[in-house]
Amino acid sequence: MKAYNVDNFAVLIGIDWADKKHDICEHPTGTNKYHYTVIKHTPEALHEWAMDIKQRYPEQKIAIVCELKKGPLIYALAKYDHLTLFTVNPCAVAKYRQAFTPSGAKDDPSDAFVQVEILTLHMNKLSVIEPEPAAMRTLSQLVEYRRSLVQDSVDLSNKITATLKNYYPQALEWFKEKDTYIFCDFIQKWPSLTAVKKARKQTLLDFFESHNSHYCTVNNARLDSIKNSMPLTLDEGVIVPNQMLVEVLIMQFKVLLKGIEKLDKAIKSAYKAQQDKKIFDSLPGAGPQLAPRLLVAFGSNRARYNDAAELQKYAGIAPVIERSGQKMWTHWRYSCPTFLRQTFVEWAGFSIRYSFWAKAYYEQQKAKGKPHNSIIRSLAFKWIRIVFRCWKTNKPYDESTYLAALKRRGSPLLKFAINS
Structure with missing residues (x-):
């Protein structure tokens, strides 16, 4: 990993980021000057600021330190070759500020100043954000988003399970795996025990067959259970609201499953193109x-x-x-x-x-x-x-x-x- 020191840069900049604006502390190296500015968080404002810095320090490198490793601000600044992005742990900034501000006073410009001071004194200990190639960054985001969606599907599956237990627990016995289209489609088609008991045997068999459930033993066990099952409750005050909730949750669940499938295809394609595969x-x-x-x-x-x-x-x-x-x-x-x-x-x-x-x-x-x-x-x-x-x-x-x-x-x- 390339080593950097303060002498490599014409100016050190600390950015205290926020959703709508960013507070900036600019410190030209070799001077005692600190210049504070505020810029809006828009692509146009960030570009204008980055180009202004480049014009004021032509053909020179500029060091920027921020409490981020990724996100909109980093994505916006990473495309400029004249900027070198350093990252600092937010906890380090908070503890540094607390050490020299016992009163607990805090304002954004002082945070940006603290970042510059840390960068000045400890540049060799900070991590530099060196973006991977676009293909690798794409794959990185895809796998992380997939993991997040899978967790969402687990949470949603647990909600569906808990709701079905209130009025229709038999469906959970008929389908051991909940993250499947056969389970979702079954609940959508027959959202209550009363509804599924009205279905004809051949209709149920055709449904199982259309969802590639070809095991006769499993399907016959389901049919027998449907025929012999007793309602957990006949109270409409319990059944109606829980059934409505399940129907909404199932629709969300199917969208998640389709989304995960789409990401899987994209991940497979992006991964296949990597030399280290x-x-x-x-x-x-x-x-x-x-x-x-x-x-x-x-x-x-x-x-x-x-x-x-x-x-x-x-x-x-x-x-x-x-x-x-x-x-x-x-x-x-x-x-x-x-x-x-x-x-x-x-x-x-x-x-x-x-x-x-x-x-x-x-x-x-x-x-x-x-x-x-x-x-x-x-x-x-x-x-x-x-x-x-x-x-x-x-x-x-x-x-x-x-x-x-x-x-x-x-x-x-x-x-x-x-x-x-």
Whole structure:
């Protein structure tokens, strides 16, 4: 990663962002001057400001620091070659301000000033926003949006389940998986037990057949249950409002499912075009959902991380060790990109089913009495180191090669696996 210092820039700028306007502190290097301005949050205003800065400091580099890593402001400024964007943790700004303003007074220009001061004194410790190629940034946004929509679908599924339990619990027995079109279409067509009991047997069979449910045993069990089921309640004061709510929720659910399908197609297409695809396809248990997320987690810039430890810390997988006097304790890393940490932890959990050594490690730690979540995080820590090596050398992961390496080192992990 390229190292920067204050002398590389003609001016240092701090931006305290907001939805409608941005407070700016401008500090020409080598001077004691600070100039404060306010600009509107519009594409036109941002462009005019960026071009004005370029004209005032022609052929020179300009450093900007902000409490953001992405978002509209970053997207707007990243396209200008004369701007170098640094990011600072909002907590660092707040604590810095608090240290020198005991009264607790706060105003936006002072926040922008604090950012400039941090940039001046600690530029070598701040992260530079170096945008990935457009194709990688597209894939990055797609996988993150998909994960968010999947969580929305889980929340919506739970609401539907809770509502059906109030008046129509049998439908939950007939369809074990709720995130399917057959479940949604069934509830839309027959939103109550009374409605489905009126349906003819052949109508129900045709419905199941049209939704590719061809298992006679399953379909016959559904038909028998429909015929013999008793209503949970006959109270219209319960049935009517709950039925109306379910119908609304099901419509929302179908839109979400279609949206996730659309994103899946876009992700598949964008992922297929990536040169590093072969590396992440080789990872045990990654599959079509997690392989693109893992590729995005590492990115395409091989110089971004000097070693695996940097990524382990940035992703929040590496634990934090604190000391005070003679005491020492370890805790979860609080500040990190949540989606990135989720990606590594989720994949580590899946890898246990597909990787011999990962399963052996899990069983070994479990035998020591370690809790499940701790084991998965430790496994993710190990996996990052392994995949980092594959990523740096541009070679796919090979389980047999890694097992051979464990054998050469005389790893107790293999002995545990054989004995268990």
